[in-house]
Amino acid sequence: MRAHHAQVADVIQFSWVDGPGNRFVLFLQGCNFNCLACHNPQTIPLQTPRAKDYSVEEVLTKIRESLPYITGVTVSGGEATVQHEFLFDLFAAIKAAPDLKQLTTFIDSNGNAEKHIWEVLLPVTDGVMLDLKVLDNERHIALTTQSNTAVLETIKYLASRGKLYEVRLLLIPGQNDSDEELRKTAQWLLRADPSVRVKINAFMSHGVRASARTWAEVSDEDRLRYSQIMTEEGILDLV
Amino acid sequence: MFTPLDDIRAMVTNPKYTYRQRVAGLANLAENLLDPPTVSDECTSALEKRIICDMYEGNAPYRPRYLLPDYDRVLTQGSAFLELPPAQNLDDALAFLLIMYSQTPSITGYPVYFGDLDTLLLPYVDHVSDEDLYAKLKRFWISLDRMFPDAFAHTNLSPVYNRVARTILALERELLQVVPNISLKVEPILTSNEYLLDAVSTVFACGKPHFINDEMMQADLGHDYAAVSCYNSLKIGGGSHTLVRINLKETVLAGGGGVDEFFATTLPHYLELTAELMESRIKFLVEESHFYTSHWLAQEGLLSLDRFSAMFGIFGLAEAVNILMEREGSSDTYGHSAKADDLSYRITSTIAAWVANRPMPYCEGNDGRAMLHSQSGIDLDLGVTAGTRIPIGSEPPLFEHLKTVSRHHHLFASGISDVLSFDDTAVKNPQAVVDVIRGAFKDGMRDFTFNLDSNDFIRITGYLVRKSDLAKMPSARHASTYLGAGSVADSHVDQRIVKRVMSHESSPRASS
Incomplete structure (x- = not known):
């Protein structure tokens, strides 16, 4: 019955930055990337004494405390899909519960999961927020230790x-934010999804590990340049 | 030793007051040359120690503290006193209302209620273009702020989104005025998401409106109610004779012993003294000032005594709970412990039951009883927290904050409010704010007020001042700005804990 339990890094009753509306967010422990720029590196190992064990029922109880106030539930991480069996069980349980079925279910993911996993998850998932660290595969391996093919x-x-x-x-100054990379990324995304919604997160050194702490933070001029390029390339939905 | 003559001289010569503020000040000084209504020595002593408080209303009440004229009726029937026929069109209605406001008294000298302006004006806008409506309402809106410069002057918006409400919200975002204060009546089904999003984006611009729980209000007050002044919910065509309040912190300190003694003797003793003070003031107003028989609003049926009650205010709940917990050997505090929160609810529900059981004269508007009110403070309150709020600076995260305070709300029919400070993440996700408002009402909240940390407005107790006006002191045009300045200096209302609703980029686990 392990699939019905998860290693949980944290639970947040209200979040305004993890999808539409006010959301309950579950942060699962463990990630299959090892990003230098990770803000929560303590959530990367699959096992840690700081993580807590939760059953689906225990998470549902927590969700019910927030219920009148929320539009939905987001599962983040770590990498949410690492514990995809639990994730499916949780979302299926939400969709099956008469008092919870109106909640939208979202996944916040690095995208590094095989198609067959998504095929199982999508029937109980309303939307996915996906991180693209960098389009170029070599840069991707350098920043995350893994290929971005998946x-x-x-x-x-x-x-x-x-x-x-x-x-x-x-976006990290000097690492993945050149004009050329941004343009290629925008063009690639538009081919995949002409109405794609793009959110730009600015790198901040707070919380990252020592090797990334010397990287420059994003300036106001950088932000302006990012949004100009994205808009010029035809990204209409930019946040 | 200052004599009344010294006070009068100081009022007449004080350069920081406008002409009108001096006139109001002089009237107050003159009124206080009279002896207050007679009460027992014990009551006088509790008043002098400020365990109970008459809000400095004046010694000889000659008008109700809050009155809510039936504007809907006067617009359709006209007024003999004002020599005005019924309004025939939008221009008539707007002029009529301005005239009405100038003749409507209250404790501040300015009207505390402008009517539910969207519903009032809707019958007159059918043949008015959007452009004209905007232009006419804009002039009217500017007039409200310039002619009645008092942040307690309040209008309400009805639960259903309509042309007038939409125009009012747009004007608010353009004009950024302190006046009028606004409450939006939210009904779970009638009030659309689109309307709430429009209103929330207006709060981002100018701190208005408040959101009020229409279902709960109607259950307590009937269909014809409004939120006025600093969120006092009262009946239209009626109001509140007076507001008398009890300082729960001082009440606890005045008695010895722990929780048992507080409930058995201290609390009932001071509740009765509060009621005695209230009763004497109501009797003077009704029986001796003859307001309800002589004033034209009463004579023309726009106010009726049987729709009045009086407000029984409490404040300092947080300190009362914390001191009692300490006396019981616990360091638990209000807003941070289930035990302390349970004690707080035992106190408020005990008071509610007591007030509901104590007959009060001339309160037919509430079945012969006073109405409980969570009093949100005045600028003189130091070291004591408004109403049932959590002390400024020690508020827990939003979810716990709402859970702590919302359980009290159903007890306070004549008003209660908590001010929640939000940061800019709200601006990027207004739907989240709508979710929280709807959730809070489902969870039993009566009034939901939030402050955005980054705009020019700051909520003091329930009224607004502009930070830029505070910087201009002394010489503010709004009388209420002076009160606000005192609260910022003394009570640090500008230091409310801002709700940073967490993101995964700054997960609490990372900082723990």
């Missing part, structure tokens, strides 16, 4: 199924 496949697949809510770009 990520790009995931974006295309989710878009084709109408479940791609938002793509997030964590």
Whole structure:
């Protein structure tokens, strides 16, 4: 019965930055990337004494405390899909419960999961917010230790199924924010999903590990340049 | 030793007051040359120690504290006293209302209620273009702020989104005025998401409106009610004779012992003294000032005594709970412990039952009883927290904050409010704010007020001042700005804990 339990890094009763409306957010422990720019590196290991064990029922009880106030539930991480069996059980339980079925279910993911996992998850998932660290695969490996092949496949697949809510770009000065990279990324995303919603997250060194702490933070001019390029390339929904 | 003559001289010569503020001040000084209505020595002593408080209303009440004329009726029947026929069109109605306001008294000298302006004006706008409506309402809106410069002057918007409400919200975002204060009546089904999003974006611009729980209000007050002044919910065509309040912190300090003694003897003793003070003031107003028989609003049926009650205010709940917990050997505090929160509810529900059981003269508007009110403070209150609020600076995260305070709300038919401070993440996700408002009402909240940390407005107790006006002191045009300045200096209302609703980019686990 392990699939009915999860290693949970944290629970937030109200979040305004993890999808539409006010949301209950579950942060699962464990990630299959090892990003230098990770703000919560303590959530990367699959096992840690700081994580708590939750059953689906225990999470539902927590959700019910927030129920009158929320539009939905978002599962984030770590990487949510690492514990995809639990994730499916949780969302299926929400959709099956008469008092919870109106809640929207969202996943916040790095996209590094095989198609067969998404095929199982999508019937109980209303939308996915997906991080694209960088389009170029070599840069991706340098920043995350992993290839982005699965990520790009995931974006295309989710878009084709109408479940791609938002793509997030964590932009780091000098690492993945050149004009050329931004233009290529915008063009690639528009091919995958002509109405793609793009959210730009600015790198901040607070919370990251020592090797990334010397990287520059995003300036106001950088922000302006990012949004100008995205708009010029035809990204209409930019947040 | 200052004599009344010194006070009068100081009022006449004080350069920081406008002419009208001096006139009002002089009237107050003159009124206080009279002896107050007779009460027992014990009551006088409790008043002098400020365990109970008459809100400095004056020694000889000659008009109700809050009155809510039936504007709907006067617009359709006209007024003999004002020599005005019924309004025939929008221009008539707007002029009529301005005239009415100038002849409507209250404790501040300015009207506390402008009517539910969207519903009042809807019958007159059918043949008015959007452009004309905007232009006419804009002149009217500017007049309200310039002619009645008092942040307690309040209008309400009805639960159903309509042309006038939409125009009013747009004007609010353009004009950024302190006056009028606004409450939006929210009904779970009638009030659309689109309307709430429009209103929430207006709060982002100018701190208005408040959101009020229409279902709960109607259950307590009937269909014809409004929120006026600093969120006092009262009956239209009626109001509140007076507001007398009890300081729960001082009440606890005045008695010895722990929780048992407080409930058995201290609390009932001071509740009765509060009621005695209230009763004497109501009797003077009704029986000796002859307001309800002589004033034209009463004579023309726009106010009726049987729709009046009086407001029984409490404040300092947080300190009362914390001191009692300490006396019981616990360091638990209000807003941060289930035990302390349970004690707080035992106190408010005990008071509610007591007030509902104590007959009060001339309160037929509430079946012969006073109405409980969570009093949100005045600028003189130091070291004591408004109403049932959590002390400024020690508020817990939003979810816990709402859970702590919302359980009290159903007890306070004549008004209760908590001010929640939000940061800019709200601006990017207005639907989240709508979710929280709807959730709070489902969870039993009566009034929901929030402050955005980054705009020019700051909620003091329930009224607004502009931070830029505070910077201009002394010489503010709004009388209420002076009160606000005192509260910012003394009570640090500008230091409310801002709700930063967490994101995964700054997960609490990362900082724990």
